[in-house]
Amino acid sequence: MSKVKITDTTLRDAHQSLIATRLEVDDMLEIVGEMDNVGFHSFEMWGGATFDSAIRYLNEDPWDRITKLKEVAPKTPFQMLLRGQNLVGYKHYPDDIVHKFVEASFTRGIDIFRIFDALNDVRNMEVPIEAIKKVGGHAQAALSYTISPVHTIDYYIKVAEEMVALEIDSICIKDMAGLINPMDAFNLVKSLKENFDLPVCLHSHCTSGMAPTSYFKAIEAGVDIIDTAIGPFSFGTSQPGVETMYAMLENTEYKSDLDIERVYKIANYFKKLMEKYKGLLSEASLTVNTQILHFQIPGGMMSNLVSQLRDQKAENRLDEILLEVPKVRKELGYPPLVTPLSQIVGAQATLNVLSGQRYKLIPNEVKHYVKGLYGRPAAPIDKDIEKLIIGDEKVSYEKSPELKNPSYQKFRDEVKDKIEKEEDVLSYALFPEIALAFFEKRKNHVTKPKVEHKEIEKAAPKEITKTQPVKQQPQTNGGVSLKAPLPGAILKIVGEIGKPVKKDSVVFIISAMKMENEIVSPASGVLQKVFVKEGDVVQTGDVLATIA
Ligand code: CO
Numbered sequence: 001m002s003k004v005k006i007t008d009t010t011l012r013d014a015h016q017s018l019i020a021t022r023l024e025v026d027d028m029l030e031i032v033g034e035m036d037n038v039g040f041h042s043f044e045m046w047g048g049a050t051f052d053s054a055i056r057y058l059n060e061d062p063w064d065r066i067t068k069l070k071e072v073a074p075k076t077p078f079q080m081l082l083r084g085q086n087l088v089g090y091k092h093y094p095d096d097i098v099h100k101f102v103e104a105s106f107t108r109g110i111d112i113f114r115i116f117d118a119l120n121d122v123r124n125m126e127v128p129i130e131a132i133k134k135v136g137g138h139a140q141a142a143l144s145y146t147i148s149p150v151h152t153i154d155y156y157i158k159v160a161e162e163m164v165a166l167e168i169d170s171i172c173i174k175d176m177a178g179l180i181n182p183m184d185a186f187n188l189v190k191s192l193k194e195n196f197d198l199p200v201c202l203h204s205h206c207t208s209g210m211a212p213t214s215y216f217k218a219i220e221a222g223v224d225i226i227d228t229a230i231g232p233f234s235f236g237t238s239q240p241g242v243e244t245m246y247a248m249l250e251n252t253e254y255k256s257d258l259d260i261e262r263v264y265k266i267a268n269y270f271k272k273l274m275e276k277y278k279g280l281l282s283e284a285s286l287t288v289n290t291q292i293l294h295f296q297i298p299g300g301m302m303s304n305l306v307s308q309l310r311d312q313k314a315e316n317r318l319d320e321i322l323l324e325v326p327k328v329r330k331e332l333g334y335p336p337l338v339t340p341l342s343q344i345v346g347a348q349a350t351l352n353v354l355s356g357q358r359y360k361l362i363p364n365e366v367k368h369y370v371k372g373l374y375g376r377p378a379a380p381i382d383k384d385i386e387k388l389i390i391g392d393e394k395v396s397y398e399k400s401p402e403l404k405n406p407s408y409q410k411f412r413d414e415v416k417d418k419i420e421k422e423e424d425v426l427s428y429a430l431f432p433e434i435a436l437a438f439f440e441k442r443k444n445h446v447t448k449p450k451v452e453h454k455e456i457e458k459a460a461p462k463e464i465t466k467t468q469p470v471k472q473q474p475q476t477n478g479g480v481s482l483k484a485p486l487p488g489a490i491l492k493i494v495g496e497i498g499k500p501v502k503k504d505s506v507v508f509i510i511s512a513m514k515m516e517n518e519i520v521s522p523a524s525g526v527l528q529k530v531f532v533k534e535g536d537v538v539q540t541g542d543v544l545a546t547i548a
Contacts, residue, residue, distance in 0.1 A: 003224045004254045005041035006246075007079065007201070009239050010270070011069075012044040014229035017205060017238040019280035021053035025065045027276070031073055031269045036073035038266070039258040041225055045069060046105070049082035051088040055427060056440040059446055063108055063423040070109035077111035077138075084117040084124035089430040090340070092400070094407040095127050097429050097479050102131035104423050116142035116174050118338050121375030122162040123399060129166045140201065141166070142174035146336035147296055148329075150379040153191050160192060170224075172200040175214075176338050178207035178237075182217035189221035198374035201225035205237055205301045211287040212240040212248065217253050231267030232274040234287040237299055243267065273369070295322050301342040308350060308513045312487050312540075317353055324349040331385040332369065333377030344369055347513040354486065359388045361485055363515030372397040415439075479546030480523045484538040488512030493534060495527045501547060508532075508544055523547050 011032070015023040028045075035043070046066060054062040071080065085092045087101050102113065113132045117124040120301050125141060132139040141163035143276035160171055171192055173180070180188075185202060192200045202218045204211040204227070215226045229241050234241035242263055249255050256504040274281075289299045296303075304324075309315045328349045335341040348366050352358040368374065370381055370389045376397040386395070412419075418439045419425060427435040489512040501521045508519040521527075528548040532538060 002224075002254075004223065004249065004256055005110055005218050006256055006258055007044055007225055007227045008035065008038075008040045008230060008242065009044040009227050010035075010229045011173060012046060012048055012050055012404065013203075013227070014233040014238040015277075016049050016053075016200040017393065018233060018236055018285050019277045021049040022057060022277060022280055024058055025060055025068055026074050027066075027273055029068060029269070031266055032069050032073040034262065034266055034269075035077050035205065035230075037259065038076075038262050040076050042077040042079040043069075043073070044079045044081065044114070044227065046110060047082055047088050047114075049088075051427075052431060052434070055431060056165055059438065059441050061422065061442070062427070063104070066105070066108040077425065078109050079112040079114060079140075080110045082113050082115045082128055084115055084128060086124075087128075087430060092124070092403060093429065094403050094405060096406045096408050097411075097426065098127045099131045099134070100408055101426050101430075102128060102137070103135050104426060106132075106137045107137040108423075110137065112138040114140045114142055114172055114492045116144055116172075117375060118144055119375040119377055120144050120159045120336075120398075122159060122166070124375055125163065125168060130166060133167060137278055138170070139166075139168045140170040141168040142172040142203070144336045144338065145173055145175040145180055146177070146334070147179050148334035148378070153188055155378065156188060157191055157195055158542045160196060164196055164198065168198070170201060172201040172203055173218075175202070175204040175211075176336075178205035178209075178211055178292065179296065179298075180204055181210055182213045182216050185214040185223075186217040186221040189218045189223045191224045199224040201227065202240070203227040206235045206240055207289055208292040210288075212244060215240060215245060215316075216248055219249070228264060231270040233270055239285075255446060264444075265402050295325070296337075297322065297325060298337050298342060300339075301337055301346055305346050305350065308346070312350075312354060314354055318539065320353045321349050326351050328495045330365075332383045333379040335369075335377055340365065341369070341374070343514055347515045350513060351517075353484065359385065361517055362389050362515050363513075364509075365515050371395055408431050428462060479528045479548045480525065481543045482507060482519065482522055482545045482547060484540055484542045484544055485519065486510065486512050486517065486539070487539045488517065489536050490532050490536045490538065490544075491516060493530060493532075495521070495530070495545070497527055497530055499527055501525060501527050510538070519544065521547055 011028055015021060023165060044300060051062045054060040054065065066078065087093055087098060115125050115128050120143060128139065129139045143159055189200055189202065200223050202215060202223050203436065204214055226245060228234065228242035228245050229239040230242055246256055246260050270285050284299060284303055291302055292299060306318065309318055325345060329335065329345050332345060335345065337345060344365050347363050351361040355361050367390055370386055371393060372395050408425065412425045415425060415428045425437065490508060491511040492509040494509060495501055501507060503524045504520045506518045510517045510519055525547040528546045529546045532544050538544065
């Protein structure tokens with residue numbers, strides 16, 4: 001048995017979990033030199049939502065952040081979180097972009113790359129791992145942890161075998177919802193250590209209150225590395241506090257030899273700093289959420305469901321939806337409830353309850369998931385439900401051949417007049433509109449925004465600007481009315497006025513619950529009138545169009 005190594009997540013996951021990823025680089029630079037002398041195994045300080053948040057909200061160059069921090073803290077290895085082929089974005093990027101991104105991150109100073117796929121589809125991790133090995137970085141592959149009848153130890157060992165075949169350097173158990181209990185942590189770590197000759201890390205969140213104890217049992221089972229955060233940036237929905245874990249191990253053979261006195265000083269700095277950001281803290285992110293244990297629904301997903309129901313004026317249906325979520329999850333092959341799958345399962349469960357008929361309304365994202373666009377689920381999707389969702393359309397888990405087409409030069413040509421550094425091409429390839437807006441602000445020396453002292457929404461991939469709701473119910477002149485089956489914003493009008501429409505053909509796409517929902521014609525005929533325009537917000541029962 002040996003001393004446990006400790007990774008600090010304060011500069012990435014901790015502020016992503018507690019203050020919507022808004023920690024500014026200047027506030028990190030003040031203290032990271034001191035943190036460099038603590039003896040941490042690594043700093044998780046980049047990736048995840050930090051890239052998006054830097055260009056979207058902070059007007060800060062995410063690439064420069066690595067360089068600036070590295071200058072002040074050259075000793076401790078830098079670690080980033082990479083969402084498989086999604087990198088730090090929300091969709092699969094072409095292989096050459098993956099290679100360029102990894103190479104640029106490594107050159108800037110990232111040493112350890114933690115790669116994961118929400119569905120544990122290892123094929124989504126192949127190209128990133130190949131890219132990391134090519135530049136000489138440390139490839140740490142993560143198992144996305146969840147609980148279900150198919151997510152057994154045997155399952156995780158099988159996934160880990162596929163990862164190890166790619167010549168990774170270490171394994172991480174990534175428990176993003178804080179669901180792992182102490183004995184499960186013990187058994188899983190023990191099996192991983194018995195099966196593979198690689199370092200194992202446990203990453204959890206305090207959301208359900210079990211993480212420090214699960215860490216302790218994992219350490220007893222031989223885990224090599226645990227993820228912690230400092231002072232007020234720990235606990236709540238963040239990682240366990242390093243001070244607490246240090247104290248828990250004090251009289252054991254696993255005692256960490258990091259400089260705890262220095263950590264106490266650093267914690268004082270973060271305590272003062274939290275004053276600046278405290279407006280971003282929500283009560284939900286600071287308290288243990290026991291509903292997670294009751295429903296096995298992660299905290300973020302629960303608050304999402306509640307706010308969606310508030311929008312739909314259906315808060316009284318929450319209990320029915322909480323019972324529907326596990327059914328939908330089972331039918332869809334037990335996806336782990338993390339973004340975007342938590343939204344997909346949550347939206348479908350909500351629609352199943354509110355529309356009064358299961359799978360009557362199906363968001364496009366659910367169809368894409370069932371068709372295999374997000375990867376292969378842990379268990380097969382229920383055949384009858386699959387038929388309801390995509391009819392006779394084909395399911396394919398094959399990687400899209402388009403991802404093999406080189407695309408870097410195309411992106412470069414598109415922005416060559418706007419870039420100041422080569423990495424700008426990558427920022428643009430990942431977040432086209434946001435990157436262009438950022439380049440413009442950078443050119444005009446726009447200073448970063450002040451932190452707003454109110455709760456703000458976490459970075460979401462898709463947002464709709466709301467306009468005034470449709471007020472009066474229009475005259476339908478005897479045609480068949482097409483009514484909104486759910487409240488939302490008109491994203492697209494697909495049908496054309498005066499043109500024929502068939503029964504069940506798509507006339508509108510409504511954005512609701514961050515999902516795209518196709519609204520179909522109730523009858524065959526001619527699209528006579530349309531009473532809404534794109535961007536309008538509609539309520540259930542509003543007449544959107546008439547079919548003559
Ligand atoms: Co995490």
